[in-house]
Amino acid sequence: MLTSNGYTNAWYTGSLDLAGGVIDDIWHNYIMACLENTGFCKDADSSFRKYVINKSLIGVVTGYVTYEMGAAVWKAAQGQTEDTKAAYAWDEAAAFYVGNVEPVIGDGYTGSVPGNLYSPYEFNWKRDFDFPDGTSTHTEAIPILNYGLLNIRGGDYNATNLAAAQMAMYKIIAINAIRSAIKYSNRAYNGGDFQPKYLAEGWAYWKTGSGYIATVNKAVVQQVDALLALNLTNTTFASDADCQIKQLVESIYADLGITCAMVGMWKDATANSCLAAACDDTGNSGTLISGSQAWVDMCKPVEMAGSPSTCGLGALAGAFALASARWIS
Numbered sequence: 001m002l003t004s005n006g007y008t009n010a011w012y013t014g015s016l017d018l019a020g021g022v023i024d025d026i027w028h029n030y031i032m033a034c035l036e037n038t039g040f041c042k043d044a045d046s047s048f049r050k051y052v053i054n055k056s057l058i059g060v061v062t063g064y065v066t067y068e069m070g071a072a073v074w075k076a077a078q079g080q081t082e083d084t085k086a087a088y089a090w091d092e093a094a095a096f097y098v099g100n101v102e103p104v105i106g107d108g109y110t111g112s113v114p115g116n117l118y119s120p121y122e123f124n125w126k127r128d129f130d131f132p133d134g135t136s137t138h139t140e141a142i143p144i145l146n147y148g149l150l151n152i153r154g155g156d157y158n159a160t161n162l163a164a165a166q167m168a169m170y171k172i173i174a175i176n177a178i179r180s181a182i183k184y185s186n187r188a189y190n191g192g193d194f195q196p197k198y199l200a201e202g203w204a205y206w207k208t209g210s211g212y213i214a215t216v217n218k219a220v221v222q223q224v225d226a227l228l229a230l231n232l233t234n235t236t237f238a239s240d241a242d243c244q245i246k247q248l249v250e251s252i253y254a255d256l257g258i259t260c261a262m263v264g265m266w267k268d269a270t271a272n273s274c275l276a277a278a279c280d281d282t283g284n285s286g287t288l289i290s291g292s293q294a295w296v297d298m299c300k301p302v303e304m305a306g307s308p309s310t311c312g313l314g315a316l317a318g319a320f321a322l323a324s325a326r327w328i329s
Helices: 010-018 028-036 046-077 086-098 120-130 137-150 159-192 196-214 218-227 241-250
Strands: none
Touching: 010 046, 010 159, 010 196, 010 218, 028 046, 046 086, 046 120, 046 159, 046 196, 086 120, 086 137, 120 137, 120 159, 120 196, 137 159, 159 196, 159 241, 196 218, 218 241
16 A cells, blocks of 8 residues: 555545554454465355455455545556546556446446445445445546546646545445445344344444544444454344444444434344434534536546446446546447
8 A cells, every 4th residue: 555655545544544554463463364274264264255355345445445535546646637647546446346347237436336346436336235325426526536637637637626536435345334334233133043244244344434534433333343353253242233233333424524314224224223313513514525526528428418328338337437438448
């Protein structure tokens, strides 16, 4: 995450701080322990090990997305606004965010989750499905990424607008980390029938955004971390972990610039439970920019007016990474 120029970004800085300054403790050591059947993963249930590995890799890719976004912002600030420099880095962020696999069903943007993209974009799409009354983050992300691209190229460079696009993507990452912590803490406790694999899933998906969230409120993140620690068992996992997590994360929505309405309510929340209780953030003025649907020339929609479509080359979903197709053609 560091370049020879000393570049860093908020996601990495927060994640490294949470890991006590040990970079391998962000993802590497967890993945390797479960691959090698050592440490906390030794003789653990196979589904637990599988979930730690697979879901952590979504976090690894998410981290790379934030790296390339930040690199793009840094390069543009240095005057490197050519398409082969800052815009190239922004395109890479978009490409890694969306993925490069053609969806097996649908158009990769609307309708049901394809299930074969295996990317941060698809992970966020799944959480959109889980929280249907919240912001549809996967569809919002595409015009936001396009907005960043429009504001990083040559004479159109606008540092303020570019920073707004990067911040909007951080908000999307945070929203879905929060949604995951709420959902999977409930799934893990499972009414008293503890499910380790869902603890692993909640832990990993929360970590996809907790590094950034920690730059806003580290104390809250550490409290959620403790409630989703991988060494918890059926006797130590809190029966009200989901309620505690919901209360903790809602307390920092305003600081994150997000709202109750953006996060939404989990569709499977039990009636009259804490997860079904109304989230109150009266006075919270958080917003998410809408981005731009003025698609860049090499990636204009060809099927639906006002909606991104595939851009050839097997079509990365929804205007697929905006202009990234030109770098792999």
